[in-house]
Structure formats: structure tokens, C-alpha cells
Amino acid sequence: MDVQKILSAVACVLVFTACSKKSSNSVFSDSTALDSAACMGQAIKSKFIVQWEDGRFTVESGTDAESFKKEFIEPQLESIRRVEFDRRIQIESTKEYASSSVSDTWGLSMIKANSAYTQGVYGQGIKVAVVDAYVDVTHPQLAGRIAVNTGEIPNNGIDDDKNGIVDDYYGASFVSVPSSTTTPSPHGSHVAGIIAADSNFGPVSGVAPRAQIIPAQFIANDGGGSLGDAILALQYAASRGAKIINASWGGAPCVASLKNAFQVLESQGILVVVAAGNDARDIDVYPEFPASFDLSNQITVAASSVSDFMTSWSNSGFEFVHVAAPGEHILSTIPGNSSTYMDGTSMAAPFVSGTAALLWSYKPNATAKQIKAAIEQSVDVTSGHEFKVKTRGRINIQKALQVLGQLVP
Template sequence: MDVQKILSAVAIIFALSACSYKKSAESVFPGKSGADAAACLGQAIQTRFIVEWEDGKFTVEKSSSADKFEKEFIVPKLNEIRFVQYDRTFQVETAKEVRASGYSDSWGQQMIKADTLWAQGIYGQNIKVGVVDSYVDTSHPQIRPRIAVNAAEIPGNGIDDDGNGVVDDYYGARFVSTPGTNPTTSSHGTHVTGIIAADPNYGDIQGVAPQSQIIPAQFISDDGRGTLGDAILAMQYAVSRGARIINASWGGSPCDTSLKNAFVSLQDRGILVVVAAGNEGTDIDVSPTFPAAFNVGTQITVAASSRMDFMTYWSNSGFNLVHVAAPGEDILSTVPNNGTAYMDGTSMAAPMVSGAAALLMSARPTATAVQVKQAILQSVDVTSGHQFKVNTRGRINVQKALEVLTRLVP
């Protein structure tokens, strides 16, 4: 057989292989039968669908039924769609407010050595962090100067001035399809934001990266409920606004396919995602919770350390899936209505790491998310008798992390 015949035979084989798989509505929406919904504790929203497109974007679509959605939406756009899943509600695990005394109010920032970078003029300048969480009080005097305003939007006019699909997102955006009934505004998102970026020129709190910029993207209602689709839209929005870091101080999702795909998409775009390990006191290597257990390449999952530099008894752990510890006990930060409060939780530990990452990116703007993660994980403090049940066995030290990052990115 001559060369031309061989090449023709090979071409036929490849053509047959390419035709052996034909995309179908069932292949992109495998959970339509309801089996997937049953496995997810029956929390599927039967009229809302998370659509992952072939170009990497996500949308949340509505229809009166799955059959109608398949016929009228999926089939006509089949070649453009990668995956479809029912949207789902879940109760978001959050932190608890506590009363503390007897220690410095900035003990966490001091323990991770953030002040050593401040002394070098490194404050997180020019780094945007997406706080994908509950309500953030952008009117708080220590928060307002740190909000990355969307100058292309005119606030309060009810118009999507910049054409990004979000109306009036001057101070951030809200993706809450399950508003809830709690009359009390959640303090969680504002507290997380203050840990990262509170401006000390206007109050008592100094965030870890007090000149970084925050992009609020709310998906958690005041009663602590959220949906997978809203979380994905919120993360996608923050990245579209220039966030290099996403802080995800939440967990509790029993269904993970679309959410993990979204995390992988963030990885592909070079975004660092910092996730709270959770507060059940369990080993997530054995009993995984999401998104903490995804272990995506640009993800850092964070356990909580105490004032005495031990693992808190309530923090989730895992030698494989939890990467580092950070201060998460008795953390003073901002809350709505110009206030401050102490809170406990891995929700407080995660923004310590997000703030540290913002400092590192500010010091080395060309560093990638992978390099920043590497620097943080390779520089933890491991004290005899205080080892943590995390992959690195230690608690973050941003001073040492900068030394590592300087070697990685001279």
C-alpha cells in the first residue's frame, strides 16, 4: 500500500471516530430523569437550569418544565451547550458572632505577619478581590473607600448602562433568587470584606490588604440560603470586573458538577479561589463538603487556627483536601450600620488568606495564581506540638510567602 492510500485510510478512521459520538440532549442534560435530583436531597429547582456553554460561560435559564426546556432551548442550541444541570438551593454554612476580650483586636493580621509587608509599602494596591457572599454594606466608612466602583454604570437609574447584563452594578451586583424572610441583614459578607480590605483611615479595623479593591457579588440571602446557579453567576461577574481572587467563605452544597465546572473555568482563567473548609469539625477527606473538597489547581481551602495557634475544635480538616490554616477565632471586623463585631469561623480564616494573596500579587503583579498558591503553601509556620491537620501541617505566614514568591518571580 502506498503512502497516499495509508493516509486516506487513516483519515477514514479518524472520520469514523469523530462520528462515533453524537451530542444529544440527554448527554448534555444527564440529570433530567430526576435520579440526579434524588441524589442531591431533592433540592432541585424544577424550573431553573444551569447552562454551561462551550465557550466557558455559564447562564441560568428558566422554563416551566424540563421537557419544555429540552425541546425549546437545549435542542436548538445543542452544539453550543456543554452541560446542563438543575439549579439547586442549599443552606449556606456561615460564621457565628462571639464576644472576645484580652487580646489584640488585630491578632490575626499580626500572627500572619501582614504588618511586615505593610512596612514595605505593600498594601494590596491594584488587586481586585471578589467577595462572593452575602450582603456587603458598601456604605460602611471602612468599606466604601475600598469598593471597586463600576464607573461605566450610573448608579440608581435602573438601566444597564455598560451592557454587561447587570443593572445598577455601580458598587457590585446582587444574584439572589431566593430572598428569604429573615428581617435582619446578614453581617457575614461585610465582616469577610473588612478582614480583607478594611481601610484603617476611617475606623479601628485594618484589613490584611487595606488598599486592595473589593467587588461585592451577593448570592446568599439574609437567611443564609443560596443556589448553585446564583453562586456561579456571582463568581463569573466578579471575574468579568477584573477580580484576580475570589473569596468563597461558604459551603454546604450537596451537588457539585456545575459548581466544580465553574471552579475549573476559574482555574483556566488564572483566578485564585480561596475557600472556607467548613465548621462541622469533620475530616473532609472522609466526608467531603463542597466547594471545599474540589481541590482545583488554583484553589486554596482554609482551616481555622486559634489565638494560641492551634486548630480550633470546630474547624473542618483533611491532610489531602485542606491546604493551610489561618486565624479564624475571635476575629474583629466590620459589620453593617458602621459597626464592628467578633466572629468565629473558617469564613473568617479564608479572607485572611485572600488578603495575604492580594498582598503577594501587589508585590509581584506578574505572579500567576499557581505561583501565589505555591508561595503560600510552601511558607507556612509549622510549630512543634501545634501541627495542623491540613496538607501543609501549618498556618500561613505572608512574610515568608513573599520570600518564596520573590524567588519564583524575581
């Protein structure tokens, strides 16, 4: 072998992407075993989730898979890591009712939230993204808690900060799936209120009432959405400086791109709090995503009842579900300057997101892993009340602050 051939071989090893055997078929993932017939049934055949080599995600349109490979993938092959069909997902419904016989703040009392407030810790300085349905940014209890994008001028039809999104002053919407109703879903506003509602302007008390909310909508008014829209919303939340992302949704059986997106958030040090689901099943045995992802930056949350037991409908799992939190008879904000009660792990997750905001406000230099460790190591485990979760317990803010103080002096 002459010197030129040796140099070429070395260059191929060092710059492996330039000499790889990548093809449009190899980066298009839908021929893999991960994608079942059920997944293909949910595929949006004209939309494609693209993960680029630099870690970014985009959602692109095409006529069909073969033409997309030829016209989009092949000319940019070396810049593309993975492509798959976008998918329709339907968010689980939560139980809603107008009145409750229990205290409106029973959840806050149960997790000892006041122990943070007496120390002047209210979640100040911490941004929590609500990747969910519509958040009513005009609601009196939420309006002052929205993290405004100061690089943007509202409602001028211009992308002032050049981030690719027009008029995202109060957050952004990534909904591309048509909705069967024009009535806003209450889900996103309810989640946001549990995290940070300001009790000075109404009946709802948020766990971290001075945290800031970043609305990132991908769920349409009827509860439908797409995997690609969810990924774009997650990516946006990270770009806006969210320390915590609340994901009170599930129902994504085709998870390659979604897990990749979660792993990017993991590398960015962002804590992701996920609802376990409301199907009364063990997700260690019957996985649900994103709840069953096993990532170091993720906390999956089951729902505890007023009597401090696991609710009958909450998903569980000793491996993939980490903690329990209040998820029954939860009062929070809904669109139109109103409030209502809901049940669901969708309500339990934001209790943990609010708790994480309090902890990060208490120790701003903490890492996502330290915040997670403090929450997990401080749960209340009561004999006869053990939860079917990894820690066996329900969150306790008072103890979590003490644990975090030891982890981060």
C-alpha cells in the same frame, strides 16, 4: 467508498460537534450517578444551570425538565455543553459575639502582616471578589475600598456597559431565592472587612487595606442561596477583573456545574480561596464542596485559634485542606457602620485572600499558582502545633514574601 463519502467522514472527524451524537438527554446531567436522592431533594425543578460550549454559564427558567429539553435545549443543542437543575444551598452559620478578651489585631500579628506594610505593600492594585452575602458598600471602613465599575452610571436603571447587569456600579447581586428576613446578613461585610477594611475610619484593620473589593452577592439575608446564583456571581467576579475570589461558604453536595465553573476560573488564572467548613470533620473522608475540589488555583483554609492550634470545630484534611489561618475572635465590619467578632473558617479564608492580595501587589507578574505556592511553602509549622492540613502549618506573610521573591525574581 466514493470521494464524497470520504470527505464527509473526514469533515465529521474534524468538526466533531456538528456530527456528534449529542442529545437533550445526554447534556442534561441529572440522570448521572453524581446526582443522589439528596441532590434531587434540593433541586429547583423550574430553574436550570446551562453551561454553553463557549464556557459561559446562564441560569434559565422552564416549566419542568421535559419541556425545557424540548423548548430550550433541542433548538440550541450544538451550543450547549451541559445542563442540570439549579439547587438550593444553605450557608453554614458562624458564631458571633459582641466582645472579646483578646487583641483585636491578634490575627494580623500572628501572620506577621506588618512585614508587608513596612515594605510599602498594602494590596494596592489588586481586586478581590467577595462572592458571598451582602457587602455594605456604604460602611466607612469599606466605602473607599470598593472597586467601582466606571463603565456604569449608578442608579439610572440602565445597563450602561452592556454586560447584562443593570447598575452594577458597586458590584452586583445574583440572589434569586426568597429570604425569610429583610435584615442584611453580616457575613459578607465581615469577610470584606477582614480582607481590606481601612483602619483610618474605624476599629477594623484589613489584611490588605488598599486592595479593592468586588461585591458579588448570591447569599440571601437568611443565609440561603442557590448553586446557579453562586456560579453567576463567580462568573461576574471574573468579568470584573478579580485576581482573587473569596468563597467563604460550602454546603453544595451536587457539584458538577460548580466544579466546571471553578475550572473556568482556573483557566483564567484566578486564585480561589475557600473556607474548609465548621463541622469538625475530615473532608478528605467526608467531602464538602467547593472545599474538597482539588484544583491548582484553589486554596482551602482551616481555622487556627488564638493559641495557634486548630480550632475544635474547623474542618480538616491532609489532602484537600491546604493551610490554616486565624479564624477565632475575629473583629470585622458589619452593616450599619458597626463591627463585631465572629468565629469560623469563613473568617480564616479572607485572611488568606488578603495575604494573596499583598503578595500579588508585591509581585504583580506572579501567576495564581506562584501565589499559592508561596503561601503554602512559607507556613509556620511548630512542633506540637501541627495542623491537620496538607502543609501542616499556619500562614506567615513575612516568609511568604521571601518565598515569592525567589519564585518571581
